[in-house]
Amino acid sequence: MFWAILTGTRLEGDPVERMTFDMRLDLVGLDSLTQIAWALVDTHGEDAVAIADRTITDLESEGSKPVADAWRGLRALLEDALNGRLGRQTPTIH
Numbered sequence: 001m002f003w004a005i006l007t008g009t010r011l012e013g014d015p016v017e018r019m020t021f022d023m024r025l026d027l028v029g030l031d032s033l034t035q036i037a038w039a040l041v042d043t044h045g046e047d048a049v050a051i052a053d054r055t056i057t058d059l060e061s062e063g064s065k066p067v068a069d070a071w072r073g074l075r076a077l078l079e080d081a082l083n084g085r086l087g088r089q090t091p092t093i094h
Contacts, residue, residue: 037077038088048078 040048052075059068080086 033074033077034086034088037074037081037086040074040078041081046082049075049082052078 037048040051044051052071056068056071056075059065059071077086
């Protein structure tokens, strides 16, 4: 399920599957979010922030506020990574 996060794609399926995905995303730790942020940056470059913005908008329109909030945190890490404030190995922010 985390592949959807890395590629910026949305999961389709029944509400139970969607809810399970939502809960797992909410429980992702800072180390994992750092790895996800860097994977998005490596895959999409500066477009990673735009992908996060679109995902946040989509999730809010679907009523998934907690997941949209998690993506806001990920978006902040994306900006930090792109601006040299976030290291790859540890979630130390400069």
